[in-house]
Amino acid sequence: MALNSEQLAAVDCISSGHNLLLLGAAGTGKTFLIKHICKTLKSQNKVVAVTATTGIACCLYDSAQTIHRWSGIGDGRFHCKEIRQVIKNNVKFADVRKKIKNTDVLIIDECSMLSKNFFECLNEVCKLKDENQHFGGIQLLLSGDFRQLPPVPNPLYGEQGEFCFESNLFSKVLPHRITLTTVLRQSDTELIHAIHEVSIGNVSAETALFIESLQRPLEKDDNCIKLFSRNEQVDDYNRQCIVDFPGELYE
CATH class of the missing domain: 3.40.50.300 (P-loop containing nucleotide triphosphate hydrolases)
Known part of the structure; x- marks a missing residue:
């Protein structure tokens, strides 16, 4: 390139x-x-x-x-x-x-x-x-x-x-x-514009509607991947999974 x-x-x-x-x-x-x-x-x-x-x-x-x-x-x-x-x-x-x-x-x-x-x-x-x-x-x-x-x-x-x-x-x-300044990763101008507005914290009504249009129903799955923004949240979730796991807990 x-x-x-x-x-x-x-x-x-x-x-x-x-x-x-x-x-x-x-x-x-x-x-x-x-x-x-x-x-x-x-x-x-x-x-x-x-x-x-x-x-x-x-x-x-x-x-x-x-x-x-x-x-x-x-x-x-x-x-x-x-x-x-x-x-x-x-x-x-x-x-x-x-x-x-x-x-x-x-x-x-x-x-x-x-x-x-x-x-x-x-x-x-x-x-x-x-x-x-x-x-x-x-x-x-x-x-x-x-x-x-x-x-x-x-x-x-x-x-x-x-x-x-x-x-x-x-x-x-x-x-x-x-x-x-030139976005090379994607060519969808509407997506590029939306990402730019979100990054600067100034989201227009048009961008809000575009983001909402991406919503779709998802099947409920308790085994799906969980995403957390901080390590401490990951640790808390993992600890709770261990506590909830059947059987006797050993340390």
């Missing part, structure tokens, strides 16, 4: 050594473009680390890791002021130190779930490569759609769940931004 003008501009920006924030709604070709960029950079003998904020997003790429694992930050239990020293001095993080020092370009997909706190901690960790430069001089490519999933708060570790772009550091290190 040929690249469109927006995608070509992104490739040119990254190939020129700039940090880039790549935005675009679902279906605009971000994943396809990232794979193309990886091939381009590797042909230039660049060491590229492909990461994402979720394990599911990592599955879209070969040899990708979550940014939490790649950076050694993990669940964020260490404060920004101490995380660099922890990773620098703890023998358990030897592989993390090696990855950071060898990486030329760091790609982070699904950046909408990257929090302000994590973004700033990541900057400190990457400075293990060069403490005199933001992110240790590693070139950055952040990709995602800030209208999708936000960062997950974690009060236990002081994670407020603020967006990464709320950090003062964000605009300094990511001055170049390209937004992909």
Whole structure:
């Protein structure tokens, strides 16, 4: 598939050594473009680390890791002021130190779930490569759609769940931004328009009628797949299924 003008501009920006924030709604070709960029950079003998904020997003790429694992930050239990020293001095993080020092370009997909706190901690960790430069001089490519999933708060570790772009550091290190606007995943203009309105939270009467027209009666099936929006809801449902299961419960 040929690249469109927006995608070509992104490739040119990254190939020129700039940090880039790549935005675009679902279906605009971000994943396809990232794979193309990886091939381009590797042909230039660049060491590229492909990461994402979720394990599911990592599955879209070969040899990708979550940014939490790649950076050694993990669940964020260490404060920004101490995380660099922890990773620098703890023998358990030897592989993390090696990855950071060898990486030329760091790609982070699904950046909408990257929090302000994590973004700033990541900057400190990457400075293990060069403490005199933001992110240790590693070139950055952040990709995602800030209208999708936000960062997950974690009060236990002081994670407020603020967006990464709320950090003062964000605009300094990511001055170049390209937004992909052409939807490639589907060609149904009515569906594309409806998805766009829902994503921005401004649903017209026409879109509401279109969504309602998709309703249909479903057969009742107690064994059907259940979908939940949070892990804790999944855990609660699974626990209840175990409790309701016939027989004696052992722990």
